[in-house]
Amino acid sequence: MSLLEVTDLRVSFSTPDGVVRAVRGVSFEVDRGRTLGIVGESGSGKSVSTQTLMGLTPGATVSGRALFEGADLLTAGERRMRRIRGAEIGMIFQDPLSSLHPLYRVGRQIEEMIRAHEPDTGRDAARRRAVEMLGTVGIPQPARRAEEYPHQFSGGMRQRAMIAMALALNPKLIIADEPTTALDATVQAQILDLMRRLQREYDTALIMITHDLGVIADMADDVLVMYGGKAAEKARRRPLYYRPHHPYTKGLLQSTPSAAAGADRLRPIPGQPPSLIDIPSGCVFHPRCEYVMDRCVTDEPVLDPVTGDDDPTHVSACWLPLEALGLGEDAERLRRRAVEEGRVRARPAAAARGGAPEASGAVDATADGGDGGDTGAADRDGPAEGEDDGGTRGDGGAA
């Protein structure tokens, strides 16, 4: 069993403007000592997913399961969650001041946190450990710096202090939410190096949340690409970077300067992420997708295993042929052919897969009853309700 197994997580918020469906049936898992990168543009539901696991989305409506060492975090009481936060799951945020109190000395804060979770640890021992941790994360003269306040640290040093705090209790999992976004490129690289080194040393599992595929290019074992509150694609790192299937993943790669692919021709994804109150019908990415076909507007794709890839965990939620992988010309030809045919008329599920009938069993073909009839946008399933019902069946796929 994985250290963390999240299944069909759904999170919504009631607001005066309507219900914000921030996370809509997301599943993933993280094994001990491994790194999962969660990537997607702003508003894709990355932070809400992980904050919900930590009990940090008060007022949200939550369903699904999140087993951490076999026990569900979503139903854990506040007392257990207080113990888990910090001691078992550490968190690192973009803004260190969200963890570090500006009015207390840095060393003292780490010391207090150790003592809060380990009441038997004496003040001196906790102090020694705090200083040692500051040294471990590369803060020079840690005994002296421990006596300083957060504002006396540079941005990079504050980030290091927050990492020290997250690691002080030797948690089994660390969730890092855009930990380097506010830092300049050199400091960012140093912090990422540090995190990689410490993760190996401590054998900690890591969830790294970022909007930038470049950030996790050297460190993620597995990558979950999120869009519009859902998983668009999941795979091991190499297949994701070199053989992406989902046009959104491809778009992210081509708009990321430091990612493995697309460095020579930067191309931002046109358009804006969707409203999570009024969610587009069919595939949530279809309004921005250059490969949009008729059925993308009406039928919501679920995660299916891609073919022609030796990664058994590689799944993608897209109606393009499942063997159309990567950025090469062959894949592009396959995609273009599918789009040409798919734009003419809505097709039954298996045929629209462009010759991947073995995958059709997992496909939600309910929107047009699979009869190939022309389903215009006007008579499609209700976008919001229909989508989530479809997602329930298919999103528990391999992570």
Ligand SMILES: Nc1ncnc2c1ncn2[C@@H]1O[C@H](COP(=O)(O)OP(=O)(O)OP(=O)(O)O)[C@@H](O)[C@H]1O
């Ligand atoms: N408490 C809340 N009430 C209402 N809507 C919320 C709340 N928290 C988050 N949201 C909405 O949920 C959606 C997902 O937010 P989330 O922070 O998870 O996105 P993200 O992918 O992490 O992007 P970012 O990097 O901008 O934080 C957004 O549309 C956001 O406005």
